[in-house]
Amino acid sequence: MADAGTRYIERRMGDWTRDRLPPAVAEFVMFVLKQGWASLFGGLLLLAIIITKLIWQDDWPIARYDALFLFAIAAQALFLWLRLETLDEAKVILLFHLTGTAMEIFKIYAGSWAYPESGTIKLAGVPLFSGFMYAAVGSYMARVIRIFGMQFAPYPPFRVTILLAVAIYVNFFAHHYLPDIRLALFAATVLLFWRTRIWFYVGDTPRWMPLPLAAFLSSFFLWVAENVGTLTGTWVYAGQNEFQMASLSKMGSWYLLLYVSFVTVTVVFRDVLSRAPLRPAPRAGFLSTGRGAAPTPGE
Secondary structure (H helix, E strand, C coil), rough: CCCCHHHHHHHHHHHHHHHHHHHHHHHHHHHHHHHHHCCCHHHHHHHHHHHHHHHHHCCCCHHHHHHHHHHHHHHHHHHHHHHCCHHHHHHHHHHHHHHHHHHHHHHHHHCCEEECCCCCEECCCCCCHHHHHHHHHHHHHHHHHHHHCCCCECCCHHHHHHHHHHHHHHHHHHHHCCCCHHHHHHHHHHHHHCCCEEEECCCCCCCEEEHHHHHHHHHHHHHHHHHHHHHCCEEEEECCCCCCCCCHHHHHHHHHHHHHHHHHHHHHHHHHEEEEEECCCCCCCCCCCCCCCCCEECC
């Protein structure tokens, strides 16, 4: 769990908004603020990418890629020290970093994209800060589940979701040598999760959204974030000019990768999954200082 200091900050955010805005507007504002709070690490990393691109000089004693790696390490350490992330969340982030770096190594050698700048902190030619871009997705998912008090129901058989995630991850590698089955994988995500609702709390009232819709919206914002990297020249896709936007097909890739990310998170946070439909009960959130009940399984 987050410590008392973090909960105090979140509660103060809710109190400030609730006291100054109409209820409907306050809930929308808090939804945006909570999303920003959940994506804090990813936002800081994007900001670092933009700032370093603007100010970095070739004759500085440390390469820009190395500075981004050290910044990401320092940010993660600070998050743990301030208890903005729990140890379980840190485990998820580490797993994302490892799987993301493995994909980066393969994709670099397959010629899918390249990192045009120099750097010392690399593994098999891949700058290690790149793994933190995947870790940022893991950080967001782990934090957003906790911050919004999310529950996922009715959830498909867990083993089947694992098989789907493995198939998606393998296809990112195998499509270089075998037929690309991503269209079938798109269909599989919808068929498997079309009944699954994400129950969440902005204030006291439970809200829900279909999981595939949430994945689609998240993939759009990740595509926007990815364009920050391409437009700053931090990485360049094959056949792409340095300042050319990433194609919309990359949004599809992110959509599929999000399912891998989500299933990875559920390996650690199994308690947020329910095979039965939920009948959520009111629970306190950022807009309330009280305490309430968690969602309970419906009949």
